[in-house]
């Protein structure tokens with residue numbers, strides 16, 4: 001996987017494409033699947049470190065539940081207190097409703113879409129299809145002589161580099177009001193009313 005914060009450009013890009021989807025839900029949704037990685041490391045019982053939250057089944061149930069709860073209850077106070085982003089705007093962007101549910105869902109799916117091509121196993125259809133039978137297209141293209149681990153390392157480096165450049169570009173673009181623009185959404189997008 002790219003480091004979890006490197007999923008941010010996908011969330012930001014989706015918000016720019018569809019400004020009526022609040023950025024906080026997209027960000028939280030795009031980060032949530034990776035919270036299972038350290039947990040699965042701790043409970044290492046021979047299962048892959050990407051499993052439940054990287055499957056469509058887990059994503060549409062537990063992933064959605066966690067994303068909505070965290071975006072609604074934790075995101076506004078944390079971002080307001082740590083990054084000094086205006087609380088009223090956060091509360092509005094994180095209020096429960098269709099816009100929040102959709103933004104969390106799109107953020108979660110965006111996470112899977114970025115992970116899928118660059119992993120040598122994908123639990124996207126777990127528990128019905130063995131994750132090790134779904135190999136990312138980038139891994140296959142970059143695997144020297146079929147060495148999937150080496151292909152993954154190359155695919156990971158490539159995707160992470162592209163995402164890092166995108167993240168720095170976004171930060172530069174948002175520099176005049178960095179945290180508000182990056183964590184709440186740019187004022188230009190707020191002219192669009194959120195989906196009710």
Ligand SMILES: [Zn+2]
Nearest residue numbers: 001033034115
């Ligand atoms: Zn992931």
